[in-house]
Amino acid sequence: MELHISRPGIASPRRIDPHGVTGPTRGQARGPHWTNVGLGVYRPRSAPDSTEQRIVDAAANVPYGCAVTGWAALRWLGARWFDGRAADGSPLPVPIAVGDRHAKRGHDEIIVSEDWLFPGDVTVVDGLPITTPVRSVTYEARVADGEIAALRAIEMAAYDDLVSIAELTSYTARLTSRPGKVRLEAALAVADENAWSPMEIVMRRFWQRDRDRPLLCNQPVFDFAGNHLFTPDLLDVEAGVAGEYDGSVHDTGPRRGKDLDRAELTRRLGIEVATMMAGQGERQRFLHRLDGAYERAARFAGPRLWTIEPPAWWTDTTTVARRRALGPAERERWLGHRRTGLNGREIA
DSSP: OOOOOOSTTOOOOEEOOTTSSSSOOHHHHTSTTEEEEETTEEEETTSOOOHHHHHHHHHTTSOTTOEEOHHHHHHHTTOTTOOSBOTTSOBOOEEEEOTTSOOOOOBTTEEEEOSOOOTTOEEEETTEEEEOHHHHHHHHHHTOSSHHHHHHHHHHHHHTTSOOHHHHHHHHTTOTTOTTHHHHHHHHHHOOSOOOSHHHHHHHHHHHHHSOOOOEESOOEEOTTSOEEEOOSEEETTTTEEEEEEOGGGSSHHHHHHHHHHHHHHHHHTOEEEEEESSTTHHHHHHHHHHHHHHHHHHOOSOOOOBSOOOTTOOOOSSHHHHHTOOHHHHHHHHTTSOOOOOTTSOO
């Protein structure tokens, strides 16, 4: 399809034009200033080699009526955790929703979704037809290779407030006889709207598969004077056990110092922390540390010096609805601290 992309820094691919008006001539296309991005489709070689440009290049190779979906549509909307890379770092194909009236074959750069589209499932953002967030997330979760991958799609879209669990649940109810619906429903049943990174999801599911415990994601902890003490990645409130993911962003520098200070604080509070590290085979090591944390927490005999009840001055941001209600200044104040340096491929 012919695209007219209005986003700065992104080029609109063009087909061969014998007159050189709407696109390059055949001679120009063979020259140094154009890059071939499909069958008879070219874009200026000066365009940046970005994930967003790759999405546009893929969309230019499909017929009118199609739309970018899945991770690529979410990326186009600014979702920061959808980088278009597989676990090994290789580029993922761009998912294209073709509806039930097209027959476009996929290839290395494109994967086709032939599920029919509901009215209103497609919108145009900066000149690119994409599916709506609920459509994009439910597709991504349905084709995921397991529960954790499905949860990543749901929870990392919720991280940027593109979808809520209630919105996804309502949309999912309309998906009759769709492949992967059972996986999607199972993921929605255990999804949380307040995960801050993909690896927190991995840690939470490792924990809950080993111990069926209610866990709070990024729950602020306060003292009884109303002072904010810290916000662990995961918290078992009843047991007084917290979980922290220690990835590459924590290894050195000021962040490492803050982590050590927090470890001292939690010891004084009587909260036992189990840390999960990056790396292969970490699941069993983490669960071993978790066993130790529960054993130590059970022996703690002092008074509980902390609470999760927020003081009057605190603004709750644990749900999509509450975050959407914030103005720009409030978002910067209450959400600007969320970590964004961890990637989702640090552990298998």
